[in-house]
Amino acid sequence: MLSEFSLIERFFARRAATPRVRNDAPLAPRAALGIGDDCALIAPPAGQQLAISTDMLVEGRHFFADVDPHALGHKALAVNLSDLAAMGAAPRAFTLALALPRADERWLEAFSDGLFALAERFDCELVGGDTTSGPLNICITVFGDVPSHAALRRDAARPGDDIWVSGMLGDARAGLGVLRGEWRVEDDASAAYLKRALERPEPRVALGLALRGVAHAALDISDGLAGDLMHILKRSGVSAVVNADAVPCSAVLSGLPVDARRACALAGGDDYELCFTAPAGAAPEIARIGERVGVPVTRIGTIEPVPAAGRAPSIAWRDAGGAPLSLTLQGFDHFHAD
């Protein structure tokens, strides 16, 4: 195979070193030292912190062996940028560690094209990495800037908060179901729409930034709304009431059998939408933010105190009329359940 060095040079360092241009103005590199030394050197602006997240993607677990490598390059970075978005952090840089079974140049070219297309959109610079031969594995660590005390944490939900989600939920899991043959959709356009939702999630970076100082708690929905919302509840020591029928679904998803649709929307993985809480009084501002950044935002429930001191946080599901719903969502198998 190509040597490690020539791989890095050919597909990654060159792109990383390309003078970056935005609005026709050249941009200075955001790292003091990037690829080619023992370490990259970066520092957040004064008064800010570096938000750091790492995600590892494995064939068969997070993507199929025959996935379009351009889409895979996109998604590998997108899921990391989504973590920054959920924190209210502005993308700055990333490292890429890559194990490859062989040096397939066409694959690498498409993968790096997909990766850098997204990186350049978010002005996120590749500052270091590692390549090795081995079973296909992609590990990205991403860095963003966030002012101290402005980070959107999971432990900041308060009773009385509204619960919001961005975008529409469930399409990615529905796309996985189509690829797996679990269910069928009527037309090719619908199948393509769902597949795209699975393969090309859009990190909600602008929304996360706009929610600084407005939202209380936030996270990105990677493992399904039900399980991820529980992370907020547990860390904040609160419970939730959620209107399951208010959870926004696409027209395509609405065409699936009701059980599949609900399971996809409430417990499907790979959405990479934001779930956040905010004081009820902030609702008009959040609606304006959604319009400004071009991302639908929907109120789906409220945060409540746990019923009694020491009781475990929980989610009470309701239907549109407010009647309790008994949902069995645990164990719904999504793509990267571990």
Next chain:
Amino acid sequence: MLSEFSLIERFFARRAATPRVRNDAPLAPRAALGIGDDCALIAPPAGQQLAISTDMLVEGRHFFADVDPHALGHKALAVNLSDLAAMGAAPRAFTLALALPRADERWLEAFSDGLFALAERFDCELVGGDTTSGPLNICITVFGDVPSHAALRRDAARPGDDIWVSGMLGDARAGLGVLRGEWRVEDDASAAYLKRALERPEPRVALGLALRGVAHAALDISDGLAGDLMHILKRSGVSAVVNADAVPCSAVLSGLPVDARRACALAGGDDYELCFTAPAGAAPEIARIGERVGVPVTRIGTIEPVPAAGRAPSIAWRDAGGAPLSLTLQGFDHFHAD
């Protein structure tokens, strides 16, 4: 297998969250926010930068399937700390992404013990990570603090500099040769010594910190002296004259056939010693630093200008008497050559 969440909780988050104590005084966490949120939050001290390095270790490529998991936990972090050492950066934090074929609790316990034993020695805090099922793969990203402009870079070697190495070279590659049956050593103690050199490299963190403001260029020797020194030469635009017989070797390595010994010392991988350059006048100070931090330091050559403008940097090898040596080191197969 254990769910991702319980894996993280059981073997990693608990240790990460253990109140850290040094010299009987509790230490505050060095991260503002660690495991359990979308991102960790850290910031270097005022006037400093964050040095970042990432390494991916793959079974069969960087370690054998039957490696002692405690040693593997040590080595996975050690090779990353070695990159910080080579930069003159003080360890601060790391993230761990781990793909595991199965949740073998005994294996995980030993791996995490080896990992945290080293992390605690260097006050390096686990701040985030990811676990998934998949072919065994360990990706660590490490973060250190280094004052702006004090970092030991690869591009700072100057003609007239001495070339130094720490410790002794070649033992790790010799240990690999023993495990592979390429050669034999006489006694079990020698075999164990070489295996330990391969499996438990000691990151030269204290040496790297002490060389701030003293050394010009530095890197850690992971792919063999000859190849790694070339990285300094190319990035600095200089050449080198190296006394091959001055390269420090252990008594055990000296017992190997001369060709194997020389190949191990000059082109073996996995040494994780530092190679650095410094002005000739700094030699006495460097000797004192070596004594103070308890690491042998040895002058092995000098940096020279490239013979003519535009000529490629190169290494001229000499024997102890100063006579030119013709060495064919390229292609010597070490553990993780890619």
